[in-house]
Amino acid sequence: MIMGLVTGIVQGVLLGGAYALIACGLSLAFGVMRLVNIAHGDLAVCGAYLALVLATGLGVPVAVTLPLILPIAFAAGVLLQLVLFQRALRGGVLAPVLVTFGLSVMIQNLLVTGASADPRSLDGGRLAMAGFTIGDLTLSWLRVIGFLLAVAVLGTLHLLLRRTAFGRRIRATADDLETARLVGIRVRPVFACVAGIAVATAVLAGVYIGLTATFDPYAGGLTLIFAFEAVVVGGLGSLWGTLLGGIVLGVTQQLVGLWDVRFAVLAVHVLFFTVLVVRPRGLLS
Amino acid sequence: MLELDRITKRFGRVTVADSLSLAVRPGEAVGVVGPNGAGKTSLFGIISGDLAPDAGEVRFDGRPVTRLDASARCRLGIGRTYQVPRPFEGMTVLENLLVAAEQGAGARGRAGLSLAIRVLAETGLTELADRPAERLGLLHRKRLELARALSTRPKLLLLDEVAGGLTDPEVTELVEIIATARARDGLAVIWIEHVVRALTGTVDRLLCLAAGRIIGDGRPEEVLAAPAVREVFLGTDPR
Numbered sequence: 001m002i003m004g005l006v007t008g009i010v011q012g013v014l015l016g017g018a019y020a021l022i023a024c025g026l027s028l029a030f031g032v033m034r035l036v037n038i039a040h041g042d043l044a045v046c047g048a049y050l051a052l053v054l055a056t057g058l059g060v061p062v063a064v065t066l067p068l069i070l071p072i073a074f075a076a077g078v079l080l081q082l083v084l085f086q087r088a089l090r091g092g093v094l095a096p097v098l099v100t101f102g103l104s105v106m107i108q109n110l111l112v113t114g115a116s117a118d119p120r121s122l123d124g125g126r127l128a129m130a131g132f133t134i135g136d137l138t139l140s141w142l143r144v145i146g147f148l149l150a151v152a153v154l155g156t157l158h159l160l161l162r163r164t165a166f167g168r169r170i171r172a173t174a175d176d177l178e179t180a181r182l183v184g185i186r187v188r189p190v191f192a193c194v195a196g197i198a199v200a201t202a203v204l205a206g207v208y209i210g211l212t213a214t215f216d217p218y219a220g221g222l223t224l225i226f227a228f229e230a231v232v233v234g235g236l237g238s239l240w241g242t243l244l245g246g247i248v249l250g251v252t253q254q255l256v257g258l259w260d261v262r263f264a265v266l267a268v269h270v271l272f273f274t275v276l277v278v279r280p281r282g283l284l285s
Numbered sequence: 286m287l288e289l290d291r292i293t294k295r296f297g298r299v300t301v302a303d304s305l306s307l308a309v310r311p312g313e314a315v316g317v318v319g320p321n322g323a324g325k326t327s328l329f330g331i332i333s334g335d336l337a338p339d340a341g342e343v344r345f346d347g348r349p350v351t352r353l354d355a356s357a358r359c360r361l362g363i364g365r366t367y368q369v370p371r372p373f374e375g376m377t378v379l380e381n382l383l384v385a386a387e388q389g390a391g392a393r394g395r396a397g398l399s400l401a402i403r404v405l406a407e408t409g410l411t412e413l414a415d416r417p418a419e420r421l422g423l424l425h426r427k428r429l430e431l432a433r434a435l436s437t438r439p440k441l442l443l444l445d446e447v448a449g450g451l452t453d454p455e456v457t458e459l460v461e462i463i464a465t466a467r468a469r470d471g472l473a474v475i476w477i478e479h480v481v482r483a484l485t486g487t488v489d490r491l492l493c494l495a496a497g498r499i500i501g502d503g504r505p506e507e508v509l510a511a512p513a514v515r516e517v518f519l520g521t522d523p524r
Contacts, residue, residue: 165393168376168384175373178335182367183437184359184389 003136008254010137016230016250017147018212020243022205023227023234024154025198031237032174032194035085035096039104040202041224045217046107047073047203048210049115051122062122062211069207070200077199078192085195086188104220111217122210146208150246153201154239161239170194174237229272235282244283286311286473287363287441292331292341294324294497301327302338303497309441309473316484316505317477319494320517325477326368328494329443332475333365334358345441359389364439368446368477370426372418378429379405379414382436389437401436408432408462424455431459435466442466444476448483456483463487481509493517 022044029035037043047069054065080103088099130141161167173180173190180187209215209223226249234245252271257264275283287309294302301324309315317325330336332343334355343351350358359365373381382401386392392400405411408428413421418429431447444463448456460483467474478484484491484505491508493501495517501508508514 165383165387165397168380169388171376171380172373172384175375176371178355179367179371179373181355182333182335182359182365183385183433184356184391185384186356186388 004258005255007137008258009251010139011143012251012254013247014139014143014147014250015254016247017150017243018143018205018208018246019226019230019249020246021146021150021153021208022202022223023230023242023246024150024157024239025201025205026224026227027231027234027237027239027242028157028194028201029198030231032170033085033089033191035089035195036100037085037198038097038100038224039107039220040100040198040227041222042104042107042111042220043073043076043199044202044206044209044223045111045215045220047206048122048215048219049111049120050203051207051210052120055122061125062207066204066207069203073200073203074196077196080199081192081195082188086191104224108217108220115217117216117218119214119216120210121214122207124211128211142211146212149204149208150243153204154243157197157201158239166193226268229268232282233272233275235284238282238284241282241284248283286346287332287475288342288344289332290342290344292338292343294327294331294336294338300324300497302331302341304341305497305499307492307499309475311440312467312471312473313490314467314474314476314488316481316488316491317475317494318479318481318484318491323494323517324497325494326445327497329365329445329475329477332441333363333443356388359437359439360391362438362440363443364389364434364437364441365443366430366434366445366447368449370423370430372421372426372429372433374419375417377415377417378410378421378425378432381418381429381433385433385436386438389439392438400438404432404436407465408435409458423450427451427459428462431462438470439472441473441475444474444478446477446479448478448480456480459483460487 026037026040029037050069051062051065054068055062084099085096088096124142127142131138132141161171169185169190173185173187177187230245230249231242233248234241249268253264253268256267289305289307291304291306292302293304319325327336331338334353342349345358345361345363350361379401382404383397386397386400390400405414408431410425410428410432413425421429427447434442448459451459463474464487466472476484476488488505490503491505492499493508493514500517501511501514
């Protein structure tokens with residue numbers, strides 16, 4: 001019983017890291033640009049498909065495709081910001097939601113047309129099966145690496161925001177757009193870079209999801225919901241809050257799953273609603 | 286250095302600038318007074334680029350800047366403070382100045398840091414360098430507003446009621462900070478102030494604005510004595 005709980009909690013924390021990895025780009029885009037990107041999950045799924053195509057096409061392991069995929073994702077984010085989001089953000093609160101929802105539908109349909117609706121998965125090679133044991137606890141290397149990856153990404157973003165001139169520019173712009181212009185900040189490139197980073201992290205998360213589970217063209221919707229819940233539970237705009245939110249969701253899902261798997265996902269949503277009612281600004285704010 | 290050429294700006298039926306022309310020379314200190322709604326703050330918006338005029342041209346250092354946004358104008362050397370201070374709340378005092386020095390003054394790396402540290406010292410904020418801006422009181426917020434504008438190393442500084450809400454000794458200190466910065470960098474200043482007392486010792490020229498037009502322009506004591514100026518203050522003595 002105790003061992004089951006410990007396993008549940010550890011697995012939950014690891015799962016929470018993955019949620020945070022998906023969510024951090026959403027959190028960043030909202031925090032800086034007030035952009036609610038409904039297509040965030042679909043962009044992640046695009047990343048998984050891109051990895052699939054490149055890995056099979058070039059005959060290389062999935063990890064090897066990342067140095068190619070991430071710059072493409074960054075560029076795609078920059079382009080989306082300059083061509084689409086930037087205009088949408090000028091159109092009031094609702095316009096970005098509608099535009100990114102449209103983008104989401106478009107991506108899903110393009111993926112169905114291009115790759116059919118069959119579920120796919122990425123081949124993680126030997127790593128996918130490998131694990132190790134601590135006492136009675138058996139852990140998958142892939143899950144542990146995913147969690148460490150999430151912490152590394154969040155940590156890097158944190159340092160970037162707190163310690164660099166570029167980060168100061170981003171924080172100032174997020175804080176007060178007009179004052180940011182007043183001190184000479186070029187806002188457009190800042191927004192473009194943030195969108196690039198957001199999409200790159202989404203795609204990285206998408207590849208990780210593809211390695212741990214199956215995905216299909218419609219997987220983005222569920223991915224988005226978990227990411228969104230992690231952001232809200234943790235506290236909008238706070239990166240470490242997002243990690244905490246992801247972990248809270250992951251642990252809840254695992255522990256309830258021990259009791260009855262059917263209620264695991266439902267419990268996550270109930271928790272989300274509870275936090276929304278009791279602490280609408282999230283746990284860390 | 287700054288020229289406004291027949292600037293017009295209306296908000297619905299309210300005219301905040303009515304074919305307004307103005308020239309400010311390098312190093313000049315110009316005070317602006319006028320009743321509420323005269324268009325003083327809007328004038329600053331038009332100069333700094335926050336507000337697009339309906340007609341007319343803004344020139345800075347001889348080149349038209351009417352189409353440039355506030356960010357580009359800041360980099361050219363127009364600095365501005367807001368009447369109600371708007372620091373970057375989540376950033377420390379030093380970070381507020383650093384980002385202004387790096388972006389507005391183009392001072393990267395060590396140059397930016399030393400500029401920010403110098404401004405900290407000049408504005409008496411050194412001890413508060415690591416405090417988040419959201420935890421500052423009014424006096425220090427006013428100082429930070431001024432310090433942030435100075436950190437962009439402006440050639441023209443637009444001050445919007447920096448003395449408002451402060452006590453007499455605080456006003457005196459603020460006036461001294463501005464005088465020091467002017468003496469060293471030779472920057473031009475346009476200063477809107479209700480506390481006319483704060484202006485008279487600093488400015489060598491005073492404008493009186495009413496309903497988007499300049500109704501007085503000259504030496505402070507002459508402008509304040511002019512009948513047209515006294516009339517818009519409705520019998521209240523602007524001195």
